[in-house]
Amino acid sequence: MNGLAESILGGIDNIGEDFVRTVYMQLGNAMGNVFTLMLTLYIVWWGYSILSGRESISPLEAAYRLGRAVIIYMLLTGWGTFSATIYQLVQSIPDEVGKVIVGAVSRATGNQLSDQAAIPALIDNLYQGAQDVANQVYSGSFYDIFGALLSLLVLLSAIIFAALAIAAIIAAKVMLFITLALAPIWIILWLYRWSSRMSEGFLSLTTFLMIQQVLIYGFLGFYFSLVNAALNTATSGGATMDSKMSLVLPLVLVTIIGIYVLMQIPSIASILNGGGYLSTVGARYSYGRFGRNAVRYSGARWAAGRAARGARQLAANNFRSPRAARADAATRSAIQQGARDNARPLA
Numbered sequence: 001m002n003g004l005a006e007s008i009l010g011g012i013d014n015i016g017e018d019f020v021r022t023v024y025m026q027l028g029n030a031m032g033n034v035f036t037l038m039l040t041l042y043i044v045w046w047g048y049s050i051l052s053g054r055e056s057i058s059p060l061e062a063a064y065r066l067g068r069a070v071i072i073y074m075l076l077t078g079w080g081t082f083s084a085t086i087y088q089l090v091q092s093i094p095d096e097v098g099k100v101i102v103g104a105v106s107r108a109t110g111n112q113l114s115d116q117a118a119i120p121a122l123i124d125n126l127y128q129g130a131q132d133v134a135n136q137v138y139s140g141s142f143y144d145i146f147g148a149l150l151s152l153l154v155l156l157s158a159i160i161f162a163a164l165a166i167a168a169i170i171a172a173k174v175m176l177f178i179t180l181a182l183a184p185i186w187i188i189l190w191l192y193r194w195s196s197r198m199s200e201g202f203l204s205l206t207t208f209l210m211i212q213q214v215l216i217y218g219f220l221g222f223y224f225s226l227v228n229a230a231l232n233t234a235t236s237g238g239a240t241m242d243s244k245m246s247l248v249l250p251l252v253l254v255t256i257i258g259i260y261v262l263m264q265i266p267s268i269a270s271i272l273n274g275g276g277y278l279s280t281v282g283a284r285y286s287y288g289r290f291g292r293n294a295v296r297y298s299g300a301r302w303a304a305g306r307a308a309r310g311a312r313q314l315a316a317n318n319f320r321s322p323r324a325a326r327a328d329a330a331t332r333s334a335i336q337q338g339a340r341d342n343a344r345p346l347a
Contacts, residue, residue, distance in 0.1 A: 005120035005121070005123035005124050005162065005165075005166055006120040006121055006124060008120075008166060008170070009119075009120045009166065009169060009170070010120065012170065012173055012174075013091075013173070016173060016174070016176075016177040017087075019177055019181060020087065020177050020180050020181045021079055021083070023181035023182070024079055024082065024180070024181055024183060024184060025079050027181075027182065027184040027185065028076050028077055028078075028079070028184045031076065031184050031185070031188055032076070032077065034188065035072070035073065035076055035188050035191075038188065038191055038192070039069060039073075039191070042069070042191055042192070046065075068190070068191075069191065072187055072188060072190055072191060075183075075184075075187050076184055076187055076188060082183065086180075086183070087180060090176065090180060090206055090210060093210055094210050094213040094214050094217070097214045098213065098214050098217035098218065101214065101217060101218040101221065102118075102119070102217055102218065102221035105218065105221040105222040105225075119165075119169075119217065119220050119221065119224075120166075122220070122224045122227075123162045123165055123166060126158055126161070126162055126224070126227055126231070127158055127159065127162050129158075129231040129234075129235070130154050130155055130157075130158030130159075130231075130251070131155070132235060133151075133154050133231070133234040133235060133247075133248065133251060134150075134151035134152075134154050134155050135151075136234075136235065137150045137151050137154070137247075137248055138150070138151035150245070150248050153248070153252055154234075154248055154251060154252060157251070157252045157255040157256055157259075158251075158255055160255070160259055161255040161256075161258050161259050161262075164259055164262050164263075165216075165220060165258075165262060168212075168216050168262055168265065169213070169216055172209050172212045172213045172216060173213065175209055176206065176209040176210070176213070179202065179205055179206055179209065180206070183202065186198060186199045186201075186202035187199065204273060204274075204275070207273055208269055208270065208273040208275065211269040211272050211273055212265060212266060212269040215265050215268060215269055215272075216262075216265055219261060219262070219265065223254075223258055223261070226254050227251075227254055227255070227258070229250075230250040230251040230253075230254045231251060233247055233250050233251070234247045234248055234250065234251045235247075
């Protein structure tokens with residue numbers, strides 16, 4: 001892994017920017033006619049609602065809605081506008097905040113890191129140091145089984161920690177690039193009230209990925225001070241079995257704990273983004289809940305639950321009084337009216 005982390009992470013930003021620009025411009029051009037149709041329906045419905053007396057609007061609210069349509073058009077049809085505003089903001093915030101955090105942590109721990117750009121070199125140094133430790137504890141003899149096992153344990157823990165650190169950085173960056181590349185879809189959905197919640201989801205996902213990058217940079221900037229201390233201890237020498245164990249275990253434990261904390265970062269970022277709570281007991285499942293959540297929120301499970309509730313409701317209705325039935329009907333009518341009002345486009 002000598003130089004591998006630097007080579008992988010070094011050019012990902014330039015590649016990502018080219019990808020976002022290409023996909024964004026193609027989507028924006030392809031959705032131009034869709035936006036024209038949506039905007040026409042938007043204005044027609046708004047005019048009809050005002051003329052029919054179904055809706056009244058103040059001049060300030062009218063200016064806000066028209067201004068929103070103009071902003072959507074500018075962002076949808078111009079990559080330069082999007083790049084100079086949202087893209088630069090989203091990319092610069094994790095970099096600048098990460099630079100401040102890594103610099104502060106490095107000064108506190110004595111690492112003397114300038115910014116998060118030095119983290120790939122630290123990952124490569126960890127693997128190189130693990131190789132040196134492995135060569136030190138294993139004599140190369142066929143009978144040195146204990147040394148071979150210790151050498152294998154050191155290499156495996158270092159490789160897994162380094163690979164997970166690289167994967168965490170790449171995953172956060174790549175998912176942010178993909179989210180930004182698909183921004184024309186989320187921008188155009190901001191036009192209507194019923195679809196604006198999807199645009200809010202786009203903003204929430206974007207902030208989540210930004211927070212995740214900042215947490216990864218801050219954690220790695222701090223944690224490599226412990227890794228370096230463990231490497232220094234492991235390379236301090238010792239040929240006996242007890243000394244080998246005592247020198248190697250700190251490095252192995254540090255990397256294992258680092259793996260655990262890296263797996264916690266998505267949950268912590270979700271908490272900071274307002275999306276849940278942290279369970280330290282089930283933290284190891286933070287990356288493995290996709291299948292269960294897919295079943296949980298799938299239409300099949302919803303349909304089964306709906307059918308069961310319908311059966312219970314039908315059985316209960318046979319014993320309800322007419323007064324309770326009238327109250328339920330009035331409540332249902334109010335909910336349906338609210339749904340119809342909420343479905344009106346904000347023209």
